[in-house]
Amino acid sequence: MNKVNAVLLLVFALVIITIAELIGIQSITIGSITISLLPLVFAIIITMVLGMKVLRAGPLKRIYSKQNVDFSSKYLIFIMLPxxxxxxxxVAPQMGEILxxxxxxxxxxxxxxxxxxxxxxxxxxxxxxxxxxxxxxxxxxxxxxxxxxxxxxxxxxxxxxxxxxxxxxxxxxxxxxxxxxxxxxxxxxxxxxxxxxxxxxxxxxxxxxxxxxxxxxxxxxxxxxxxxxxxxxxxxxxxxxxxxxxxxxxxxxxxxxxxxxxxx
Structure with missing residues (x-):
């Protein structure tokens, strides 16, 4: 992955995260049931919608390129490690409580x-x-x-x-x-x-x-x-x-x- 694609992918992720956090936690009440929609849900949905072929043009086409997708899936583990x-x-400070x-x-x-x-x-x-x-x-x-x-x-x-x-x-x-x-x-x-x-x-x-x-x-x-x-x-x-x-x-x-x- 070249530097331009890496920067573009990073900016895209930050924009999606910002939009999702601005939406925040939304609740839908149906009778006695309250359904909570978390920012993570909105981030995934927005990313999936923008990845549809009919919407992929210009910068989005580069973001959703096979090279970027392969790179993201290969190095996703580094995001999970932190x-x-x-x-x-x-967990460590709560060991006594756990026991x-x-x-x-x-x-x-x-x-x-x-x-x-x-x-x-x-x-x-x-x-x-x-x-x-x-x-x-x-x-x-x-x-x-x-x-x-x-x-x-x-x-x-x-x-x-x-x-x-x-x-x-x-x-x-x-x-x-x-x-x-x-x-x-x-x-x-x-x-x-x-x-x-x-x-x-x-x-x-x-x-x-x-x-x-x-x-x-x-x-x-x-x-x-x-x-x-x-x-x-x-x-x-x-x-x-x-x-x-x-x-x-x-x-x-x-x-x-x-x-x-x-x-x-």
């Missing part, structure tokens, strides 16, 4: 295996193959993105799988969590349990779920936010170990077994 370091910096949270929070980490146990067979059933490795290792957030990038590269089938899930989760994840949390609340689930469940390792999804719960139960705001934050912190800390030592080996075993069974 975020991984930030997670570590956030006092209780086994309930730790037990919920087993739920991370659901993407493998349930998602992998479905992905293979609808025709995915190596892409399913990246798409079902977890919920497709930064941890899974970094792991797949390091092990397979983002240019591989596995990399395309996790990138696709990352984008889909960014656009629809917060929306889904904003809708499902109040629905489950109406079905009788305790707000504490829903707040704990919102900490799945994605800040946008946690914010979407907890904000809708707070909107419904403002008198429990401190309880909901503290449970959600503790769960998110623990997931960010333990999720990587669960993924590497439990989810990844289980996934490899299931993939080989299911693909072999499919061939026979």
């Amino acid at each position: 975020l991984m370091a930030r997670y570590g910096a956030d 006092q949270v209780g086994w309930v929070f730790i037990f919920q980490e087993l739920g991370n295996l659901g993407t493998v146990l349930i998602g992998l067979p479905i992905a293979l059933l609808i025709g995915l193959r190596r892409e399913a490795i990246g798409a079902t290792l977890g919920i497709g957030r930064e941890g899974e993105l970094a792991y797949i990038s390091e092990k397979y590269t983002l240019e591989s089938d596995e990399g395309r799988g996790v990138l696709s899930l990352y984008i889909i989760g960014t656009i629809f994840g917060a929306l889904f969590f904003s809708i499902i949390a109040p629905v489950l609340l109406d079905l009788g689930f305790r707000p504490e349990a829903l707040a704990m469940a919102s900490g799945v390792g994605s800040s946008s999804m946690m914010t979407g779920a907890s904000s809708t719960l707070v909107a419904r139960l403002p008198e429990m705001e401190s309880t909901i936010t503290s449970y959600a934050a503790a769960s998110q912190l623990l997931t960010s800390f333990l999720g990587t170990f669960t993924m590497i030592f439990l989810a990844a080996p289980l996934q490899q075993f299931m993939y080989k077994f299911l693909v072999r069974s499919d061939r026979t």
Whole structure:
């Protein structure tokens, strides 16, 4: 990538980020359900719209060139590394708090295996193959993105799988969590349990779920936010170990077994 393209790509990213931040968090209320739209969602949507062929002209055509796309996907990991370091910096001072949270929070980490146990067979059933490795290792957030990038590269089938899930989760994840949390609340689930469940390792999804719960139960705001934050912190800390030592080996075993069974 030449210097002109690099500067153009950087300016374009800064403009999109600025526009998304100016839009801010927007909420849509449908009956008793409040849907929160975060700036990250707007940034992805704007970038996708501008990437449509009918709009690609002039500078946009250079920005969305194959060279720039290949460069961005290849070096995306360098953008993720500071975020991984930030997670570590956030977790370290809270080690005492994490140890006092209780086994309930730790037990919920087993739920991370659901993407493998349930998602992998479905992905293979609808025709995915190596892409399913990246798409079902977890919920497709930064941890899974970094792991797949390091092990397979983002240019591989596995990399395309996790990138696709990352984008889909960014656009629809917060929306889904904003809708499902109040629905489950109406079905009788305790707000504490829903707040704990919102900490799945994605800040946008946690914010979407907890904000809708707070909107419904403002008198429990401190309880909901503290449970959600503790769960998110623990997931960010333990999720990587669960993924590497439990989810990844289980996934490899299931993939080989299911693909072999499919061939026979």
